[in-house]
Amino acid sequence: MGKKVVLALGGNAILRPGQHPDFENQYGNVVSAADSMVNITKAGHDIIVTHGNGPQVGNIIAQNEAAKDKISPMPIFINNAESQGMIGYMLETALKNKLKEAGNDTNVVTLLTMVEVDKEDKAFDNPTKPIGVFFTEEEAKEMEQQGFKMAEDAGRGYRRVVPSPEPQVIHGVNEIKSLSDAGSIVISSGGGGIPVWRDENGEIHGVEAVIDKDRSGLKLSEQSDADVFMMLTDVSNVYINWGKENEEKLENISVEEAEKHIADDQFPAGSMLPKIQAAVEFAKTGKVAIICALEDAVEALEGKAGTRITL
Ligand SMILES: Nc1ncnc2c1ncn2[C@@H]1O[C@H](COP(=O)(O)OP(=O)(O)O)[C@@H](O)[C@H]1O
Numbered sequence: 001m002g003k004k005v006v007l008a009l010g011g012n013a014i015l016r017p018g019q020h021p022d023f024e025n026q027y028g029n030v031v032s033a034a035d036s037m038v039n040i041t042k043a044g045h046d047i048i049v050t051h052g053n054g055p056q057v058g059n060i061i062a063q064n065e066a067a068k069d070k071i072s073p074m075p076i077f078i079n080n081a082e083s084q085g086m087i088g089y090m091l092e093t094a095l096k097n098k099l100k101e102a103g104n105d106t107n108v109v110t111l112l113t114m115v116e117v118d119k120e121d122k123a124f125d126n127p128t129k130p131i132g133v134f135f136t137e138e139e140a141k142e143m144e145q146q147g148f149k150m151a152e153d154a155g156r157g158y159r160r161v162v163p164s165p166e167p168q169v170i171h172g173v174n175e176i177k178s179l180s181d182a183g184s185i186v187i188s189s190g191g192g193g194i195p196v197w198r199d200e201n202g203e204i205h206g207v208e209a210v211i212d213k214d215r216s217g218l219k220l221s222e223q224s225d226a227d228v229f230m231m232l233t234d235v236s237n238v239y240i241n242w243g244k245e246n247e248e249k250l251e252n253i254s255v256e257e258a259e260k261h262i263a264d265d266q267f268p269a270g271s272m273l274p275k276i277q278a279a280v281e282f283a284k285t286g287k288v289a290i291i292c293a294l295e296d297a298v299e300a301l302e303g304k305a306g307t308r309i310t311l
């Protein structure tokens with residue numbers, strides 16, 4: 001039977017580490033992603049799509065900084081909104097073209113989505129979210145001297161890091177659910193959402209942060225009553241002892257096992273830790289969470305690929 005599936009597409013799946021960050025490379029990756037997503041709909045499932053923006057928002061910030069003598073840089077929440085529009089455009093276009101090719105007239109809509117966070121979130125004191133391109137250790141040291149906060153990212157090099165507060169309220173979630181229930185593919189909460197906070201008068205203000213899209217994807221999955229929450233990334237599985245000689249692929253794991261691996265510090269903050277934590281939270285509701293490679297999405301839904309986390 002068809003399931004309602006929230007798909008969270010990684011920003012690093014849209015721009016692979018080391019790829020030149022131009023439109024062609026990113027659109028090419030999005031077209032491949034759209035292919036996998038349309039295959040999921042062909043298998044009879046309804047999808048809600050969300051996506052990361054780490055590489056893209058970092059690059060927009062870098063473009064702003066490069067032009068700062070002539071054009072004032074925009075705040076990070078505006079950069080987040082820009083990245084949502086850019087990736088939303090690419091995904092909506094690629095999905096519409098792939099659906100047309102398949103003779104499927106399902107509608108696709110992209111919603112600009114704000115997500116509320118707590119202005120006092122402790123994440124503001126400890127930036128962990130990697131954004132933008134990768135640097136060598138030497139380049140990272142130079143950037144630190146210029147005042148940037150840098151961190152090593154899962155053995156792939158160094159990146160800028162920014163605060164990543166916990167998502168609390170997804171604006172428009174009822175509308176997302178209604179559109180999805182009416183048969184549309186909805187693209188929403190991109191880049192984890194545009195981070196905002198509400199003051200004591202209820203007024204909304206932007207926040208300098210990048211929300212983790214896996215944590216927002218979890219909220220979106222819970223609040224839209226999804227049956228499955230899938231995080232599509234650039235590795236086939238979650239591993240323990242990742243990158244070591246004794247690394248071990250995880251296929252079907254329980255919440256209890258996943259929590260044990262988290263407690264053993266198996267997963268780095270800013271990459272695999274938020275995915276596995278989000279998966280655990282979703283699986284605790286008795287539903288299925290999956291972390292897999294983009295190209296394995298259909299097989300993973302059938303239980304034949306990826307890492308599945310269940311109660
Ligand atoms: N234990 C692990 N198992 C698998 N991948 C891991 C693990 N620890 C870190 N990683 C890294 O996490 C990356 C996926 O996280 P991330 O780059 O944030 O993904 P995305 O942008 O797709 O959301 C993988 O490409 C891999 O390099």
Ligand SMILES: NC(=O)OP(=O)(O)O
Binds near residue numbers: 052054
């Ligand atoms: N915002 C976010 O989580 O982006 P990535 O998936 O690219 O890290």
